[in-house]
Amino acid sequence: MRTTSTLSALGVITIxxxxxxxxxxxxxxxxLIFINAFFNAFDVICTMISVNGPLAGNRSALCQFQGFLNQMFPVADVLWTLAMAINVYLIVFRRYDGQALKRLERKYIAVITTFTFIPALVFLFIDTDDKGPMYGSVTLWCAIAPKWVLIRIVCYYVTIWTAIIVTIVLYILVGIEIAKRRRDLKATSSQDIPLDNTVMLADDTASHDKGNPDAIGVAVTTEVGVRVHHSRAGSTSHSLTNSTSSLQPTSVCSVTTARHLAPSHQPAALSFRQYILMPLFFFLALLSVWVAPSTNRLATFVDPTFSSFPLLLTVGTTGCLRGFWNGLVFITMGMKSWKRQKDLKKGKRREREAQS
Incomplete structure (x- = not known):
């Protein structure tokens, strides 16, 4: 457990x-992954304590502290994944831009912290003569004790799987919408998802070059015979036509210009890798973490005598790897995006050199 916890610690530090x-x-x-890394850090502390919590005794300060961490931060990790899915939904369906998403971060922090901290704190003070303290040994670490198993299922696993199911629904809705848009606009590159029929968001390359991660780089793609209006600072617009505006679209021109919009403007499309693929992989990694512990808890609830060493080993291993998987997705997808931006810059430089 401490070995896998060390991998999670490295993942958190890397992020x-x-x-x-x-x-x-x-x-x-x-x-969002960066903010969640600080929650993951406390999760790593919990798993690093390992069996020392149960060995210290159910009413020991160490066991109670570990139980508190175990109740709060794994649930928070799932809720941060849900927050990422909400962001994807808002981008696709509500046209949220980088600045609008950034304003949501404080709300996410407040809601997730409050929602997870209050029950974790309250459970510290529950201790009855017949069942003992709420937090106690569950073999691998201290969490809600077996005598309180119904509370653990309702306040822990039901919460987690409700968030997972909502996340799945959001990604399904997003997937359906993206499929519709790709079918409606065949000329879209494989890396960008159109949010309308004429304008496409660049992969944040230009905005990063300007040192502003919230600015939005937009490449305007025009269709012959389609009137295109695009405002800058709410005042300037232009129109492109091929005779009359009544003509049907017959072809798509190449990208004609690139613009930097202020953060307050709505993005017209999104980078598939950064805004869809990365949070989706983040979610799939989280899903793999929760299958084994949920199966084990459900089995022991149905049959209190149930015991499976391989399943218990899987629970201990996967339960300590949350920070590791988060770090792996963060770096892997981020490096691919960085490489793509680098290749785009090289291509533009070669074009300039060829023209000169």
Whole structure:
């Protein structure tokens, strides 16, 4: 357990260092993972304590502290994943831009912290003569004790799986919408998801070059015979037509211009890798973590005598890897995005050199 907890600690440190030192890891999804890394740090402390909590005794300060951490921070990790799914939904369906998403972060912090902290704190003070303290040994660590198993299922697993199910529903809705838009606009690149029929968001390359992670780089793609209006600072607009505006679209021109919009403007499309694929992989990693412990808890609830060493070993291993998986997704997807931005810059430089 401490070995896998060490991997999670490295994942947490990697997220924090990468976010603080590189502007390529600062889009709205990266920021949510960065914030969650501090919650993951307390989760790592919990798993590092390991069996020392139960060995110290159910009423010991160490066991109670570990139980508190175990109740609060794994649930928070799931809720942060739900927050990422909400962001994806808001981008696709509500046209939220980087600044609008950033304003939600304080609300996410307040809601998630309050929702997880209050029950975790209250459970510290529950101790009855017949059942003992709420927090006690569950073999691998201290959490809600077996005698309080119904409370653990309702306040822990039901909460977690409700958030997971809501997350799945949101991604299904987003997937259906993206499929519709890709079918309606065949000329879209594989890396960008159109939010309307004419304008496409660049992969944050230009905005990062300007040092502003919340600015939005927009590449305007025009269709022959389609009138395109695009305002800058709420005042300027232009129109492109091929004779009359009544003509049907017959072809799509190449990207004609690139613009930097203020954060208050709505984005017209989103980077598939940064805004869809990364949070989706983040969610899949989390899902793999919760299958084994949920199966074990349900089995012991149905049959209190149930015991499976391989399942228990899987619970201990996967339960200590939350920070590791988060760090792996953060770095892997972030590096791919950074490489793509680098390749785009090289391509533009070669074009300029060829023209000169």
């Amino acid at each position: 924090i260092v990468a976010f603080c030192t590189s502007r390529h890891f600062r889009n709205p999804m990266h920021r």
